[in-house]
Amino acid sequence: MSKNTNVTWHESSLTKELRRKQNGHESTVLWFTGLSGSGKSTIANAVAKELYNRNIRSYVLDGDNIRHGLNKDLGFSEEDRTENIRRIGEVSKLFVDSGQFVLTAFISPFRADRKIVRDLLAEGEFIEVYIKCPIEECEVRDPKGLYDKARKGIIKDFTGIDSPYEEPEQPEIILESNRYSVEECVEQVISFLTAKRAI
Numbered sequence: 001m002s003k004n005t006n007v008t009w010h011e012s013s014l015t016k017e018l019r020r021k022q023n024g025h026e027s028t029v030l031w032f033t034g035l036s037g038s039g040k041s042t043i044a045n046a047v048a049k050e051l052y053n054r055n056i057r058s059y060v061l062d063g064d065n066i067r068h069g070l071n072k073d074l075g076f077s078e079e080d081r082t083e084n085i086r087r088i089g090e091v092s093k094l095f096v097d098s099g100q101f102v103l104t105a106f107i108s109p110f111r112a113d114r115k116i117v118r119d120l121l122a123e124g125e126f127i128e129v130y131i132k133c134p135i136e137e138c139e140v141r142d143p144k145g146l147y148d149k150a151r152k153g154i155i156k157d158f159t160g161i162d163s164p165y166e167e168p169e170q171p172e173i174i175l176e177s178n179r180y181s182v183e184e185c186v187e188q189v190i191s192f193l194t195a196k197r198a199i
């Protein structure tokens, strides 16, 4: 619901297409989703590094980092997670407009929220990357000790424990991070972008 009534959209003569042409590549969102510890940050940053090595402009938006700044007013209730993803969807759209790839690493547990972001973008601009990893494996990895705290009841509403995660139904890419190495997962993403002629 918008509170703004007296605002007018200002068109820019520098279009998304011109910015893409200058950069020499497409711009899309690579929307990484998955449980905590599934590998979203690790793989998103590794893909960004590979893109950088190929002179392709990209930027990573990471849940933990964004919650230190832009979204530090949000917690982990359903409403706050939805608002978190809504804002990141809008920011992602700006990155796409600027002619860059944006890699987002948010649990984004709700299908409806991810669909809202998909619908915000043009056809083909939203690439959903599902990091599929069994919760048992995420719990063994537990890179931040959060599963341990959640099991002990120190953290409430923890995704996969006492807060739901809705698996993507038709993601563009599935990365099984318990079966393939980080390098193999990166290769899978790069192959997808190459086949799409996005890079």
Ligand SMILES: Nc1ncnc2c1ncn2[C@@H]1O[C@H](COP(=O)(O)OS(=O)(=O)O)[C@@H](OP(=O)(O)O)[C@H]1O
Pocket: 035, 036, 037, 040, 041, 063, 064, 067, 076, 080, 081, 082, 084, 085, 105, 106, 107, 108, 109, 144, 146, 155, 156, 157, 158, 159, 163
């Ligand atoms: N209750 C609860 N549930 C899930 N995660 C929690 C929680 N509390 C803190 N954390 C830490 O916050 C990171 C997830 O933030 P996100 O912005 O990605 O979450 S969400 O998309 O809004 O659901 C998540 O980061 P990742 O482990 O990288 O996924 C955790 O470090």
Ligand SMILES: Nc1ncnc2c1ncn2[C@@H]1O[C@H](COP(=O)(O)OP(=O)(O)O)[C@@H](O)[C@H]1O
Pocket: 034, 035, 036, 037, 038, 039, 040, 041, 042, 043, 105, 141, 143, 176, 177, 178, 180, 181, 182, 185
């Ligand atoms: N194939 C893999 N892909 C991604 N991460 C992996 C893989 N195998 C092991 N890991 C480890 O799993 C952990 C994933 O943590 P992280 O990237 O922070 O996940 P998330 O951002 O989803 O919470 C890291 O410690 C990483 O080294």
